[in-house]
Amino acid sequence: MYITQHTDYALRALIYLGTNEDRLVTIQEISERFAVSRNHLMKVVNALIRAGFVEGVRGKGGGLRLARAPRQIVVGAVVRQMEPGMELVECFGAGCQCILDPGCRLKVALSDALAAFLKVLDDMTLADLLGKSEHSILKFLPPVAG
Numbered sequence: 001m002y003i004t005q006h007t008d009y010a011l012r013a014l015i016y017l018g019t020n021e022d023r024l025v026t027i028q029e030i031s032e033r034f035a036v037s038r039n040h041l042m043k044v045v046n047a048l049i050r051a052g053f054v055e056g057v058r059g060k061g062g063g064l065r066l067a068r069a070p071r072q073i074v075v076g077a078v079v080r081q082m083e084p085g086m087e088l089v090e091c092f093g094a095g096c097q098c099i100l101d102p103g104c105r106l107k108v109a110l111s112d113a114l115a116a117f118l119k120v121l122d123d124m125t126l127a128d129l130l131g132k133s134e135h136s137i138l139k140f141l142p143p144v145a146g
Contacts, residue, residue, distance in 0.1 A: 004082075007079055010048055011075070011129075013041070013048065015126070016034075017065060021066065024063030030064075048078075074121075075121045075125065
C-alpha cells in the first residue's frame with residue numbers, strides 16, 4: 001500500500017499540532033519544519049479542517065490547533081479521509097475488465113491485506129503516535145541518538 005504525499009503531510013501536520021497543543025501553529029511554521037511546499041500544505045490543512053480534525057483560527061495571531069483531543073483522532077479515519085481511493089489494483093475499482101476477475105484469488109488476498117492494514121491504523125490514535133497513550137508504539141522504539 002502506498003500512502004500519498006497528501007496523507008503523509010496530513011499525518012505529519014497532526015503530529016506537529018499534537019506536540020504543540022499549548023499554542024496556535026501556523027502553516028508557515030509546519031511548512032518550514034518539514035521542508036514541504038506551503039501551497040501544498042495549505043490544501044492538506046484545508047482538508048483536515050473540513051474533516052473536523054483541525055481547527056483554523058483566523059485573524060492576527062491566528063493559526064491552527066487540533067479540533068479534538070489526540071485520543072479522539074483515529075489514524076485509520078485520517079488515512080481514509082485523505083486518500084483519494086483505496087484501490088490497490090485496477091480490479092478494485094468499478095468497471096474492471098480483467099478476465100481473471102470472476103475467480104481471482106489475488107484480489108481476495110489483496111483485499112484481506114488492505115483490511116488488515118486499515119485495522120492496524122483503526123486501532124491507533126494520534127495520542128499513540130505522540131507517545132501519550134499506554135498503547136503508544138513509541139514506547140517500543142529505541143531512543144533517538146541526539
